[in-house]
Amino acid sequence: MSRRHSFFTSLALLLLAYFAAPNLPAQPNHEKNVWNYDGGLLIMTDGSIASGPCFRLSGRVTAPEYFENLKRTDSDSGSVIHRGSEVVTEFPEQLHVSFLLYDFPCDDGVQRTGTQPYLTNAMVSTLRLSFYWKHGVAMRPVINVVPKHFEVRRIPPYATELASKLPEHLQWEFEFEVPSSGIPVTDSLVAVLHTRDGRIAARAAARM
Numbered sequence: 001m002s003r004r005h006s007f008f009t010s011l012a013l014l015l016l017a018y019f020a021a022p023n024l025p026a027q028p029n030h031e032k033n034v035w036n037y038d039g040g041l042l043i044m045t046d047g048s049i050a051s052g053p054c055f056r057l058s059g060r061v062t063a064p065e066y067f068e069n070l071k072r073t074d075s076d077s078g079s080v081i082h083r084g085s086e087v088v089t090e091f092p093e094q095l096h097v098s099f100l101l102y103d104f105p106c107d108d109g110v111q112r113t114g115t116q117p118y119l120t121n122a123m124v125s126t127l128r129l130s131f132y133w134k135h136g137v138a139m140r141p142v143i144n145v146v147p148k149h150f151e152v153r154r155i156p157p158y159a160t161e162l163a164s165k166l167p168e169h170l171q172w173e174f175e176f177e178v179p180s181s182g183i184p185v186t187d188s189l190v191a192v193l194h195t196r197d198g199r200i201a202a203r204a205a206a207r208m
Contacts, residue, residue, distance in 0.1 A: 032073055032074065032075045033073070033074040033075075034071055034072070034073050034074075035071060035072040035073075035074075036070075036071055037067045037070040037071065037072070037208070038067060038068060038069065038070070039060075039062070039067065040060045040061050040062035040063070040067050041060065041061040041067075041189075041206040041207070041208070042059070042060060042061075042206065043057075043058075043059040043060065043061060043097070043099075043189070043191060043204045043205065043206040044056070044057065044058045044059065044204055045057050045202050045203060045204035046104055046107070046202070047193060047201045047202025047203075048106060048201065048202075049119075049123055049195065049201055050195070050199065052117060052123060053103055053106075053117045053118060053119050053123070054103070054104055054105065054106035054107070055101060055102060055103055055104050055119055055202070056100075056101075056102055056103075056104035057099060057100075057101055057191070057193065057202050057204060058099065058100045058101075058102075059097060059098055059099035059100070059191070059204070059206075060097075060098055061095050061096070061097050061189060061206045062095070062096045062098075063091075063092045063094065063095050063096060066091075066092040068083075069083050069084060070082075070083050070088065071083070072208055081185045081208055088185060089184060089185060090181075090182060090183060090184055090185060091180035091181075091183045091184075091185060091187075092180060092181075093179070093180065093181040094177055094178065094179055094180060094181070095177070095178045095180045095189070096148075096175065096176075096177060096178075097131075097175065097176045097177075097178050097189070097191070097206075098149075098173070098174070098175040098176075099129075099172075099173070099174050099175070099191075100171060100172070100173055101119070101124065101171070101172040101173075101174075102119070102155075102170075102171040102172070103118050103119050103169065117167075118167050118168070118169055118170070119170060119172075120168075120170070121152065121170065124172055126195060126196045127193050127194065127195060127196075127201060128193070128194045128195075128196075129174075129191060129192070129193055129194075130142075130191075130192050130194065131145055131176075131178055131189060131190065131191055131192075132189075132190040132192065133183060133187045133188070133189065133190070134187060134188040134189075134190045134205065135184075135186070135187045135188075139190060142178055142179065142189075143179075144179050145176050145177070145178050145179070146176060146177040147174070147175075147176055148175040148176060148177055149173065149174060149175040150172075150173070150174045150175075151172070151173045151174075152170055152171070152172055152173075153170065153171045153172075153173065154168060154169065154170055154171075155169045155170065155171055157169065185208045186208070188205045188206065188207035189205065189206045189207075190203065190204070190205045191203070191204050191205075191206075
C-alpha cells in the first residue's frame with residue numbers, strides 16, 4: 001500500500017470516529033450526593049393570620065441517638081438512608097418535635113394596610129396544631145401526640161428606653177412527643193397550623 005493511500009485511509013478513519021462520537025450512548029454518571037442528618041430534621045415555614053400578622057414557624061425533629069451519623073446517599077440507583085453500613089428503613093419509636101413561633105415580615109406579595117401588628121397571646125390561642133404522616137399525596141393524621149412543653153417569652157426591644165411605648169413582642173416555644181414506631185423513612189412528618197375557622201395558617205414538612 002502506498003504512503004498516500006495509507007494517509008487517506010487513516011484520515012477517513014479519524015473523520016468517521018469524530019462524526020460517530022456524538023451518537024455513542026452516554027456514559028453512566030456515578031456521582032453521589034450525601035445528606036447528613038446529625039442533629040435531626042429541620043422543619044420551617046412562614047404563615048399568616050387573615051387580616052393580621054405574619055409569622056415564622058421554625059422547628060426541629062430529634063430522637064435520642066437515632067439521627068447520630070444518619071445519612072442519605074443519592075446515586076443513580078436510588079436513595080438509601082443509612083448509618084454507616086446499616087440501612088435504616090423506619091423512624092424510631094418516638095420523635096421529639098420542638099417549635100419556635102415568632103413574628104416575621106410579610107411576603108412582598110401580601111398587601112397589608114397600615115402598620116403590621118404583632119402576634120398576641122389571644123391570636124396564638126386560636127391556632128390549632130395538627131400532625132400528619134404524608135406518603136406520596138396521601139396524608140393520615142398522627143394520633144396520640146403528647147404535648148410536653150409550652151412557654152411564652154417576651155422579646156425586649158432594641159430601644160429599651162421606648163419599651164413602655166411599644167407593643168409587647170412575644171415568642172412562643174412548644175414541644176411534642178410524636179409516636180413514629182413502624183413509620184417508613186420515606187414518609188414525611190407534616191405540621192399544619194389551623195385557625196379557629198379551619199383555615200390553614202401555616203404548613204411545613206420534615207422529610208429525609
